[in-house]
Amino acid sequence: MYQIKTLNKISPAGTDRFDKSKYAFVEEIADADAVMVRSASMHEMEFSPSLKAIARAGAGVNNIPIDKCSEQGIVVFNTPGANANAVKELVLAGLLMSARKVVPGIEWAKTLKGQGAEVGKLVEKGKSAFAGPELMGKTLGVIGLGAIGVLVANAARHFGMKVYGYDPYLSVDTAWGLSRETKHANSLSEIYQNCDFITLHVPLTPDTKGMINSESLEACKNGVRILNFARGDLVNTEDILAALDSGKVSCYVTDFPNDELLDVDGVIAIPHLGASTPESEDNCARMAAMELIDFLENGNIKNSVNLPNVKLERSGTCRLGVIHKNIPNMLSQISQTISAAGLNIDNLTNKSKKDYAYTVVDVDGLISKELPEQLGAIDGVVRVNLYR
Numbered sequence: 320m321y322q323i324k325t326l327n328k329i330s331p332a333g334t335d336r337f338d339k340s341k342y343a344f345v346e347e348i349a350d351a352d353a354v355m356v357r358s359a360s361m362h363e364m365e366f367s368p369s370l371k372a373i374a375r376a377g378a379g380v381n382n383i384p385i386d387k388c389s390e391q392g393i394v395v396f397n398t399p400g401a402n403a404n405a406v407k408e409l410v411l412a413g414l415l416m417s418a419r420k421v422v423p424g425i426e427w428a429k430t431l432k433g434q435g436a437e438v439g440k441l442v443e444k445g446k447s448a449f450a451g452p453e454l455m456g457k458t459l460g461v462i463g464l465g466a467i468g469v470l471v472a473n474a475a476r477h478f479g480m481k482v483y484g485y486d487p488y489l490s491v492d493t494a495w496g497l498s499r500e501t502k503h504a505n506s507l508s509e510i511y512q513n514c515d516f517i518t519l520h521v522p523l524t525p526d527t528k529g530m531i532n533s534e535s536l537e538a539c540k541n542g543v544r545i546l547n548f549a550r551g552d553l554v555n556t557e558d559i560l561a562a563l564d565s566g567k568v569s570c571y572v573t574d575f576p577n578d579e580l581l582d583v584d585g586v587i588a589i590p591h592l593g594a595s596t597p598e599s600e601d602n603c604a605r606m607a608a609m610e611l612i613d614f615l616e617n618g619n620i621k622n623s624v625n626l627p628n629v630k631l632e633r634s635g636t637c638r639l640g641v642i643h644k645n646i647p648n649m650l651s652q653i654s655q656t657i658s659a660a661g662l663n664i665d666n667l668t669n670k671s672k673k674d675y676a677y678t679v680v681d682v683d684g685l686i687s688k689e690l691p692e693q694l695g696a697i698d699g700v701v702r703v704n705l706y707r
């Protein structure tokens with residue numbers, strides 16, 4: 320039996336994919352072959368040698384210690400694009416809310432409770448405090464043109480906005496999906512100087528942490544509206560609060576509230592609801608489950624953030640999945656060790672991603688108990704998994 324541990328609430332659309340005759344859900348991570356997780360932080364967790372894979376039912380993997388996983392040969396998956404539409408829809412709501420003062424207006428309207436027949440008159444008298452501009456004709460800067468950024472950029476065009484997009488690592492596939500009317504910004508300065516609204520759709524990494532700070536805000540237009548549906552730490556809290564106070568920023572919409580941001584004028588703090596739709600939770604859970612099943616049963620890897628994609632049709636009698644450092648001479652040492660064990664290699668594939676590589680070998684004949692140990696002893700081999 321394969322043992323699965325779920326952290327967070329994972330939709331049954333995913334958990335039901337595991338065949339009950341082959342999979343069991345366990346309480347303790349120490350017993351697990353694989354983990355399904357959403358936003359729970361795994362940075363302080365110990366991983367037992369049984370743990371082979373972690374599937375993030377979502378996009379951001381900053382809650383998972385990727386380097387530690389790679390060193391231990393644990394494959395980390397995510398579910399690219401599976402929640403992008405849900406986030407896009409809330410970003411569009413965020414754009415409207417940031418412009419039209421709907422949230423403070425609703426809060427003010429509640430204070431009129433108990434005024435009886437006067438409510439209508441009071442509404443008309445007080446509403447001018449909550450007027451806000453239209454989106455049509457305004458400029459939106461989208462930072463990060465991945466699954467979500469592209470959808471937001473394209474949809475904003477339908478509001479009549481002029482859209483600038485910035486992404487130095489834009490993939491060819493994504494570029495095909497981007498509206499031709501999106502202006503390609505060559506630098507962040509171009510976004511800051513030109514945009515009335517700026518929306519962030521980049522992963523949180525050491526490079527992007529704090530990218531919105533006093534310096535970048537200084538380069539922005541006065542009264543800019545900032546939307547952050549990506550990760551809280553992309554924006555320096557102290558600096559955005561100062562910019563709200565000075566009027567440099569007129570609204571900050573964030574899906575990642577912290578104590579300092581709550582109940583501040585100009586801040587719209589949403590409790591991380593970007594991906595909280597039944598459709599997106601189902602999509603993410605389903606994709607994460609399918610990734611784990613194909614890896615645990617066949618050693619195939621799709622949508623991993625730390626190892627290459629490898630898909631090999633099963634052949635031979637057994638399969639070995641060897642996770643190793645991306646250094647010279649690994650393939651020949653692996654195949655020599657297998658040949659020395661008297662086994663014929665039926666099929667083999669090898670792919671690399673940054674510092675790590677993955678070799679999948681289908682062999683004819685039965686694999687002895689010693690062979691995985693011999694392969695594991697090769698300098699640079701991190702982990703050997705056996706698939707029967």
Ligand SMILES: NC(=O)c1ccc[n+]([C@@H]2O[C@H](COP(=O)([O-])OP(=O)(O)OC[C@H]3O[C@@H](n4cnc5c(N)ncnc54)[C@H](O)[C@@H]3O)[C@@H](O)[C@H]2O)c1
Nearest residue numbers: 378379463464465466467486488520521522548549593594
């Ligand atoms: N609020 C939510 O519930 C929610 C849901 C999904 C994703 N997210 C967050 O949004 C982020 C983006 O999600 P996605 O699905 O679009 O991911 P994605 O991987 O499809 O897109 C990220 C894009 O950012 C680009 N990028 C990376 N570094 C950059 C930089 N320094 N400057 C500009 N562009 C850069 C990449 O090239 C990529 O195109 C996730 O990493 C996650 O943190 C939040």
Ligand SMILES: O=C(O)CC[C@@H](O)C(=O)O
Nearest residue numbers: 357358377378379594595
């Ligand atoms: O699981 C969630 O609800 C949020 C997921 C989101 O932050 C992501 O990065 O995909």
